[in-house]
Amino acid sequence: MVLGDDTGTTLLCRTLWFIGDIGVLERESRGLLEGLTWIKSLGFSNVVFEVDAKGVVDVLQRREEIWTKVGRIIRASKAILDSKPCFRVQFVSRQANVVVHVFARASTSYASPTIWVEPLDFVWYSVLRRTQKPFFGFIMEKTKQYCRKESIDRLSALPDDILCHILSFLPTKLSVATSILSRRWRFLWAHVPNLDFDSENHGRESKIDERSFFDIIYRVMSLYKVENMDTFSLCFIRMSQSQLETCIDAAVIRNVKNISLIAPNNFPSVSLPCCILTCKTLVDLTLYNIWDMPMSGDISLPALKRLCLDSVFYDTAGSLPHLLSGCPVLDELIVERTDADTGCFYISSPTLKRLMFSSYFDNTDEFEREAYTVEIDTPALSYLHVYSRTRYEYVSVGSLTSLIEADVDLEYVSPMETDDLLFRSTLEFVGRLCNVKCLKLSIGWMEVPDSEFSALNVKFHNLTKLEIAPDWRFISNFLENADNLEVLMIRTADEYLKYWIEPKQVPTCLLLHLGTVRIDQFGCTEPEFNMVRYILRNAKVLKRMEIYTESHGIDLKEKFVALKIISLFQRGSEACELAFH
Amino acid sequence: MVTTDEKGPLTAKKKSVIIRSCDGDEFLVSESAAVLSTSLKKILEEKEDRLIHLSDIDNKTLAMVIAYLSTHADDGLSDDLKRSFDQEFVSGKEFDVLKYLVLATDTLQVTCLCYTVAKKMADIMKNKLVEWVRREFDIQNDYTPEAEAEIRRLDAWAWDDRQLEDD
Numbered sequence: 001m002v003l004g005d006d007t008g009t010t011l012l013c014r015t016l017w018f019i020g021d022i023g024v025l026e027r028e029s030r031g032l033l034e035g036l037t038w039i040k041s042l043g044f045s046n047v048v049f050e051v052d053a054k055g056v057v058d059v060l061q062r063r064e065e066i067w068t069k070v071g072r073i074i075r076a077s078k079a080i081l082d083s084k085p086c087f088r089v090q091f092v093s094r095q096a097n098v099v100v101h102v103f104a105r106a107s108t109s110y111a112s113p114t115i116w117v118e119p120l121d122f123v124w125y126s127v128l129r130r131t132q133k134p135f136f137g138f139i140m141e142k143t144k145q146y147c148r149k150e151s152i153d154r155l156s157a158l159p160d161d162i163l164c165h166i167l168s169f170l171p172t173k174l175s176v177a178t179s180i181l182s183r184r185w186r187f188l189w190a191h192v193p194n195l196d197f198d199s200e201n202h203g204r205e206s207k208i209d210e211r212s213f214f215d216i217i218y219r220v221m222s223l224y225k226v227e228n229m230d231t232f233s234l235c236f237i238r239m240s241q242s243q244l245e246t247c248i249d250a251a252v253i254r255n256v257k258n259i260s261l262i263a264p265n266n267f268p269s270v271s272l273p274c275c276i277l278t279c280k281t282l283v284d285l286t287l288y289n290i291w292d293m294p295m296s297g298d299i300s301l302p303a304l305k306r307l308c309l310d311s312v313f314y315d316t317a318g319s320l321p322h323l324l325s326g327c328p329v330l331d332e333l334i335v336e337r338t339d340a341d342t343g344c345f346y347i348s349s350p351t352l353k354r355l356m357f358s359s360y361f362d363n364t365d366e367f368e369r370e371a372y373t374v375e376i377d378t379p380a381l382s383y384l385h386v387y388s389r390t391r392y393e394y395v396s397v398g399s400l401t402s403l404i405e406a407d408v409d410l411e412y413v414s415p416m417e418t419d420d421l422l423f424r425s426t427l428e429f430v431g432r433l434c435n436v437k438c439l440k441l442s443i444g445w446m447e448v449p450d451s452e453f454s455a456l457n458v459k460f461h462n463l464t465k466l467e468i469a470p471d472w473r474f475i476s477n478f479l480e481n482a483d484n485l486e487v488l489m490i491r492t493a494d495e496y497l498k499y500w501i502e503p504k505q506v507p508t509c510l511l512l513h514l515g516t517v518r519i520d521q522f523g524c525t526e527p528e529f530n531m532v533r534y535i536l537r538n539a540k541v542l543k544r545m546e547i548y549t550e551s552h553g554i555d556l557k558e559k560f561v562a563l564k565i566i567s568l569f570q571r572g573s574e575a576c577e578l579a580f581h
Numbered sequence: 582m583v584t585t586d587e588k589g590p591l592t593a594k595k596k597s598v599i600i601r602s603c604d605g606d607e608f609l610v611s612e613s614a615a616v617l618s619t620s621l622k623k624i625l626e627e628k629e630d631r632l633i634h635l636s637d638i639d640n641k642t643l644a645m646v647i648a649y650l651s652t653h654a655d656d657g658l659s660d661d662l663k664r665s666f667d668q669e670f671v672s673g674k675e676f677d678v679l680k681y682l683v684l685a686t687d688t689l690q691v692t693c694l695c696y697t698v699a700k701k702m703a704d705i706m707k708n709k710l711v712e713w714v715r716r717e718f719d720i721q722n723d724y725t726p727e728a729e730a731e732i733r734r735l736d737a738w739a740w741d742d743r744q745l746e747d748d
Contacts (some may be wrong), residue, residue, distance in 0.1 A: 005587040040676070054604070054606065055605075093604075093606070093639065142671075158683065162683055162684065162687055165683075165695070165699045166702045166703050169699060169700045173739055174707065174739075176734075179707075179732055180740075182715075182722055185720070212738070
């Protein structure tokens with residue numbers, strides 16, 4: 001029995017002995033009865049009795065009659081409880097009750113039952129004994145041992161496979177370093193399914209040469225026990241072609257599922273180890289700054305689901321189509337294009353669901369237009385992200401009937417003055433996205449003549465959420481064509497692109513569906529007011545209009561005036577809330 | 582008031598399972614939450630009984646796992662919310678608590694929680710000194726000094742920049 005106050009400080013402890021073999025319920029209920037009697041005799045009130053035997057608490061609370069020996073004990077307990085309304089019995093888990101068990105065990109090393117008086121620390125006792133001759137040293141050792149046994153080797157107590165799972169989140173260098181912890185950990189790392197080498201982790205560039213980094217990998221691989229590897233990632237600064245091939249070979253032999261290969265930005269560069277291209281188990285492949293993607297030769301990646309090609313250099317325009325032709329179940333493709341030397345970029349896959357394509361290059365040279373064309377032929381695609389920060393790039397897509405979400409960000413960096421082909425191909429590309437549900441569209445730095453917008457006369461039947469920037473002329477176009485639009489978000493735009501062209505007749509979506517409009521970086525200009533007025537007047541089911549002013553350039557007074565103007569606009573929907581920030 | 586009225590018949594319609602911890606406490610869990618654990622799913626497929634006794638998982642751990650399962654079984658929550666719940670779930674928990682959690686999730690085969698917890702444990706271990714790891718995780722060093730020196734010599738590269746190094 002351990003008596004404590006409301007702060008959790010232990011006040012008094014007492015142990016009692018019962019000789020004989022008795023059942024759990026009887027033992028626990030007798031314990032409770034003794035406790036009740038003891039506390040009653042001490043004259044305490046307002047006491048909560050925490051018992052870790054569910055059965056006893058249940059019987060007490062159910063108030064059932066049990067006509068056995070246990071029943072008599074329970075009845076006696078009840079009698080005390082009834083006479084003392086401020087006593088309460090509640091259940092507590094065994095773990096929370098550990099101190100009692102420590103005492104119970106410790107008490108057996110005493111000559112007789114004992115009472116200890118405070119102060120008592122939860123784990124390390126400075127035990128004062130009142131009634132009997134103390135056996136201090138002995139009892140201290142005993143309780144210490146007991147407490148140590150509870151907490152010893154907490155981490156090592158986990159099974160090996162869980163430990164390997166934990167180690168798999170560490171870089172290989174750290175998981176090898178755990179071999180110093182204890183004998184059990186000596187070769188635990190050799191069973192971790194992931195290997196992650198990063199030359200950055202192995203000292204500064206000057207300290208490590210290609211030989212020693214390779215030696216490390218070689219040593220790890222020679223001790224490595226895993227037959228079916230999960231992930232092999234390698235990020236190196238200097239490594240020769242043959243060393244790289246040896247490393248990748250070792251992973252491919254171990255049926256690796258994911259490979260990530262990151263080469264340095266500086267020369268000398270390395271070519272793609274060809275054994276990767278026929279790895280039957282590979283599911284996920286990431287390549288960064290790898291050269292010489294071949295245009296011929298065996299490619300067989302029957303399990304590959306995700307492919308990430310960042311700054312990869314291709315031999316010819318045929319290299320990427322050749323690679324994709326060997327991936328029959330490809331699901332996700334991420335391409336970052338940083339050179340345009342190889343000409344037209346052709347992405348074709350019948351299975352592809354997600355495509356993220358981005359280009360960063362400065363095509364100042366007057367190459368042939370062909371070089372800056374991206375052709376996408378992916379009929380099963382559901383998510384498309386196109387991002388371009390070039391001077392110009394022509395994106396053309398095939399049929400995209402399954403497309404659900406698209407994020408198009410084409411901000412051409414100061415394109416050539418009037419490039420008819422550029423805006424025609426861009427508008428045609430946007431028109432191809434007509435099946436999307438969610439669309440984020442950001443097309444800038446392109447002076448499209450108003451007349452050309454009629455080319456975008458395609459219905460966007462499924463479109464419910466549109467985020468648009470910067471050319472505002474797209475807005476009225478989409479309002480007219482997206483009959484089911486519910487959410488419209490308008491992001492920043494440069495002044496000269498903030499044209500507002502009123503639709504010829506009130507669009508269907510304004511009458512039936514458009515519920516939320518959010519305008520960011522509102523600049524308090526004429527066309528902006530015109531647009532807000534038009535939407536407020538004509539949107540019949542609008543619930544909320546949020547307007548955020550630019551943080552710079554608009555002072556408080558101007559904001560106030562703008563708010564006044566807008567709040568006076570006629571509203572087509574009575575339920576519409578206006579939020580102006 | 583309206584929500585409670587709606588909730589009543591809704592929860593009654595849902596099937597539920599009783600899970601008992603090793604402490605004897607019983608938890609009522611909706612079946613949709615329980616089946617997120619591969620082990621529980623298998624048990625439920627095999628037996629009609631709606632009571633499952635888990636003899637090696639204590640109250641505290643089981644309560645946490647069930648909170649996790651119920652959150653993930655809630656269709657009303659977005660994936661983003663669930664992700665932030667996962668982060669919140671493991672943050673600030675003591676290593677000891679995580680240990681019981683990882684064991685429980687391994688037993689119950691709750692793969693995604695097992696992943697999150699194991700990752701958190703690895704994060705705690707990262708960049709810690711050897712003595713720190715031994716001390717904090719109560720690992721007894723059973724190497725002789727000679728054996729330890731030999732290991733350090735053989736794989737010197739693993740300790741070359743004092744990550745996981747002696748203090």
